[in-house]
Amino acid sequence: xxxxxxxxxxxxxxxxxxxxxxxxxxxxxxxxxxxxxxxxxxxxxxxxxxxxxxxxxxxxxxxxxxxxxxxxxxxxxxxxxxxxxxxxxxxxxxxxxxxxxxxxxxxxxxxxxxxxxxxxxxxxxxxxxxxxxxxxxxxxxxxxxxxxxxxxxxxxxxxxxxxxxxxxxxxxxxxxxxxxxxxxxxxxxxxxxxxxxxxxxxxxxxxxxxxxxxxxxxxx
Amino acid sequence: xxxxxxxxxxxxxxxxxxxxxxxxxxxxxxxxxxxxxxxxxxxxxxxxxxxxxxxxxxxxxxxxxxxxxxxxxxxxxxxxxxxxxxxxxxxxxxxxxxxxxxxxxxxxxxxxxxxxxxxxxxxxxxxxxxxxxxxxxxxxxxxxxxxxxxxxxxxxxxxxxxxxxxxxxxxxxxxxxxxxxxxxxxxxxxxxxxxxxxxxxxxxxxxxxxxxxxxxxxxx
DNA sequence: CAAGCTAAGATTGTTAACAATTCTGGGTCT
DNA sequence: AGACCCAGAATTGTTAACAATCTTAGCTTG
Numbered sequence: 498x499x500x501x502x503x504x505x506x507x508x509x510x511x512x513x514x515x516x517x518x519x520x521x522x523x524x525x526x527x528x529x530x531x532x533x534x535x536x537x538x539x540x541x542x543x544x545x546x547x548x549x550x551x552x553x554x555x556x557x558x559x560x561x562x563x564x565x566x567x568x569x570x571x572x573x574x575x576x577x578x579x580x581x582x583x584x585x586x587x588x589x590x591x592x593x594x595x596x597x598x599x600x601x602x603x604x605x606x607x608x609x610x611x612x613x614x615x616x617x618x619x620x621x622x623x624x625x626x627x628x629x630x631x632x633x634x635x636x637x638x639x640x641x642x643x644x645x646x647x648x649x650x651x652x653x654x655x656x657x658x659x660x661x662x663x664x665x666x667x668x669x670x671x672x673x674x675x676x677x678x679x680x681x682x683x684x685x686x687x688x689x690x691x692x693x694x695x696x697x698x699x700x701x702x703x704x705x706x707x708x709x710x711x712x713x714x715x716x717x
Numbered sequence: 718x719x720x721x722x723x724x725x726x727x728x729x730x731x732x733x734x735x736x737x738x739x740x741x742x743x744x745x746x747x748x749x750x751x752x753x754x755x756x757x758x759x760x761x762x763x764x765x766x767x768x769x770x771x772x773x774x775x776x777x778x779x780x781x782x783x784x785x786x787x788x789x790x791x792x793x794x795x796x797x798x799x800x801x802x803x804x805x806x807x808x809x810x811x812x813x814x815x816x817x818x819x820x821x822x823x824x825x826x827x828x829x830x831x832x833x834x835x836x837x838x839x840x841x842x843x844x845x846x847x848x849x850x851x852x853x854x855x856x857x858x859x860x861x862x863x864x865x866x867x868x869x870x871x872x873x874x875x876x877x878x879x880x881x882x883x884x885x886x887x888x889x890x891x892x893x894x895x896x897x898x899x900x901x902x903x904x905x906x907x908x909x910x911x912x913x914x915x916x917x918x919x920x921x922x923x924x925x926x927x928x929x930x931x932x933x934x935x936x937x
Numbered sequence: 938c939a940a941g942c943t944a945a946g947a948t949t950g951t952t953a954a955c956a957a958t959t960c961t962g963g964g965t966c967t
Numbered sequence: 968a969g970a971c972c973c974a975g976a977a978t979t980g981t982t983a984a985c986a987a988t989c990t991t992a993g994c995t996t997g
Contacts, residue, residue: 554774
């Protein structure tokens with residue numbers, strides 16, 4: 498039995514770069530210099546280019562032949578597109594989760610919502626927990642769909658993009674914690690009752706509402 | 718102004734390999750030898766590895782560090798997952814298309830359906846046209862959504878996978894041309910009337926029906 | 938002075954060799 | 968015979984140099 502812990506250099510650089518983009522160390526629109534980044538991350542251009550290829554697949558950077566790569570910079574239009582796709586995919590996740598969710602995941606969901614509620618009661622101004630809690634809520638439902646393709650598309654591709662957008666537009670994505678909590682509660686109830694159609698519709702409304710709020714903010 | 722026709726070697730190899738996989742020249746499950754493929758396609762391993770990276774992003778191959786790449790081989794479960802995701806994404810495309818479709822695209826759609834009908838009337842046994850026609854129909858609606866992310870996810874990622882699945886399971890995906898034509902007609906009518914909600918629902922039912930038929934075929 | 942050309946520099950694309958890991962076949966031992 | 972080990976071969980990961988393309992700064996010209 499061999500230890501399989503060692504990851505390849507390209508994989509490590511990929512993680513580091515993705516983190517750097519999402520953390521804001523590499524700003525949207527900024528040009529990427531292969532030689533410089535390679536030396537900074539302690540490898541040659543080969544593995545770095547593989548990492549760039551993966552980042553392009555996740556739409557976090559854009560490349561042009563013989564010109565180079567830039568961190569993606571997002572338009573309002575693209576943000577709308579992202580929310581439209583997310584809306585139907587997470588709706589599907591909810592519909593599936595309503596049928597497939599395990600007892601253990603249901604308990605986890607209850608605990609999550611309880612914690613969320615306590616934080617709201619204690620201090621409505623605390624924003625840091627609800628943001629993380631929001632992510633936890635959505636990730637839990639996505640995972641519960643038991644659809645590997647869906648989980649990958651949402652978790653690996655769309656959510657990193659969403660995170661980048663939120664940073665770029667300086668949007669917490671969670672500016673009405675009380676309303677969001679109530680919507681989460683309704684979604685969870687539908688799932689607990691096994692009503693997939695209702696859960697799907699509620700999640701779609703939940704995300705559509707966030708999209709409309711964003712649109713309102715962006716156009717004013 | 719420079720001619721920008723020249724594409725990079727990696728891009729060319731990527732296209733060739735994708736085509737080879739979808740054509741069945743590279744069979745699902747078969748191992749990919751980098752050195753051999755590189756020489757066969759007339760380049761070194763560098764560009765070839767970039768192409769493999771992109772293919773992995775499209776989920777057409779799977780790679781494992783220090784072991785290598787294999788063409789993906791799909792389970793019934795994965796086929797179901799694909800159809801579930803496709804169902805909601807194409808539903809979204811229809812909803813958007815109903816509002817955004819241009820006059821020109823609407824004319825194109827009418828022509829498409831007319832041609833389809835004529836082929837059915839002339840010879841119900843002719844399967845080759847309806848298959849292509851089915852693709853044309855879905856692609857036209859997808860493009861009409863005017864959502865670049867959606868178009869890319871469906872056209873670049875999901876449809877190639879679907880094509881591979883159909884080959885692997887020897888399924889034309891179009892075994893009831895008359896029914897499919899009628900469903901297409903209803904979808905088109907809803908779009909022409911600008912009823913996005915109805916168009917979305919009809920498309921979802923259309924794809925869900927195909928998924929259930931597939932499931933039935935696979936379990937018997 | 939602006940537009941256009943040119944050559945040098947910088948950057949990306951590609952290659953071939955080298956390093957690290959895995960696979961394979963034969964041998965040994967129980 | 969079957970499990971284990973080991974060395975060589977094959978394959979993948981990485982590197983550094985080379986080739987091709989783009990960019991830029993300076994010069995020329997009208």
